[in-house]
Amino acid sequence: MAGGRxxxxxxxxxxGGTLDRMAYxxxxxxxxxxxxxxxxxxxxxxxxxxxxxxxxxxxxxxRLLLLDPxxxxxxxxxxxxxxxxxxxxxxxxxxxxxxxxxxxxxxxRVPNAAGEFGPDFDHMxxxxxxxxxxxxxxxxxxxxxxxxRLGTPDGxxxxxxxxxxxxxxxxxxxxxxxxxxPEKPRYRFTLRPRELEDFGPMNVWxxxxxxxxxxxxxxxxRVTPEGRITLSGSRLITTTDRERTERVLTASERIAILxxxxxxxxxxxxxxxxxxx
Numbered sequence: 001m002a003g004g005r006x007x008x009x010x011x012x013x014x015x016g017g018t019l020d021r022m023a024y025x026x027x028x029x030x031x032x033x034x035x036x037x038x039x040x041x042x043x044x045x046x047x048x049x050x051x052x053x054x055x056x057x058x059x060x061x062x063r064l065l066l067l068d069p070x071x072x073x074x075x076x077x078x079x080x081x082x083x084x085x086x087x088x089x090x091x092x093x094x095x096x097x098x099x100x101x102x103x104x105x106x107x108x109r110v111p112n113a114a115g116e117f118g119p120d121f122d123h124m125x126x127x128x129x130x131x132x133x134x135x136x137x138x139x140x141x142x143x144x145x146x147x148x149r150l151g152t153p154d155g156x157x158x159x160x161x162x163x164x165x166x167x168x169x170x171x172x173x174x175x176x177x178x179x180x181x182p183e184k185p186r187y188r189f190t191l192r193p194r195e196l197e198d199f200g201p202m203n204v205w206x207x208x209x210x211x212x213x214x215x216x217x218x219x220x221x222r223v224t225p226e227g228r229i230t231l232s233g234s235r236l237i238t239t240t241d242r243e244r245t246e247r248v249l250t251a252s253e254r255i256a257i258l259x260x261x262x263x264x265x266x267x268x269x270x271x272x273x274x275x276x277x
Contacts (some may be wrong), residue, residue: 028047028051029051036130045138048092054139059215080264084206100267109189115185123139124199134150144159161240162177171189
């Protein structure tokens with residue numbers, strides 16, 4: 001297990017135990033109701049995006065990203081790290097199930113620069129079944145802040161953007177627009193329920209292939225109350241409703257930003273561990 005720590009109480013049936021929900025809720029700073037309602041889902045979704053960064057820092061350090069529930073819990077909750085889609089949505093689904101939500105893992109295909117959709121399992125999203133189905137996603141980077149209704153093709157305003165889910169044969173396409181800009185596809189997905197292990201081969205490809213964008217550049221980003229803060233390579237990008245600023249950081253400034261803005265201190269020792277600030 002990552003970090004060499006004992007598992008203890010972990011996540012759901014896949015881990016053969018029970019997820020430590022209180023530790024997870026403390027990690028995301030969520031103090032509200034845990035009843036399986038839409039209000040709770042929205043609160044958890046926002047809290048997760050504002051506290052747990054989308055990041056692929058371990059890939060540049062040559063550390064294997066595992067989809068084992070115990071490894072995910074250790075990394076994201078105990079060591080207060082972030083992760084990418086398979087890690088973040090995979091563990092978030094376990095928390096939701098532990099709280100009584102009915103959740104399906106969904107396979108999604110993300111478009112490349114030419115607009116061509118990637119392979120199945122290119123991305124993981126979540127369907128949460130309440131009185132109506134909802135699309136949840138805490139593992140994409142910049143996307144919606146609150147879950148979206150799955151059963152309507154109407155535009156859904158969220159955090160200064162408009163999202164639309166349209167039918168495409170037996171699949172759905174999630175589009176995102178901003179102010180006067182036209183909507184652009186973010187990903188194409190089906191509603192067929194998947195298992196965590198189904199994403200295993202693509203998880204390996206994403207972190208090892210030279211064709212994967214995750215091996216070409218490191219990123220660490222999270223939602224802020226004002227907008228978003230992103231560390232892309234050595235570039236620090238801060239966005240709000242009114243402006244976008246960008247500057248190139250020195251190596252020491254980058255380390256400081258990771259610690260101060262994301263709570264991450266990496267040990268580049270090759271032992272696969274990191275520590276809390």
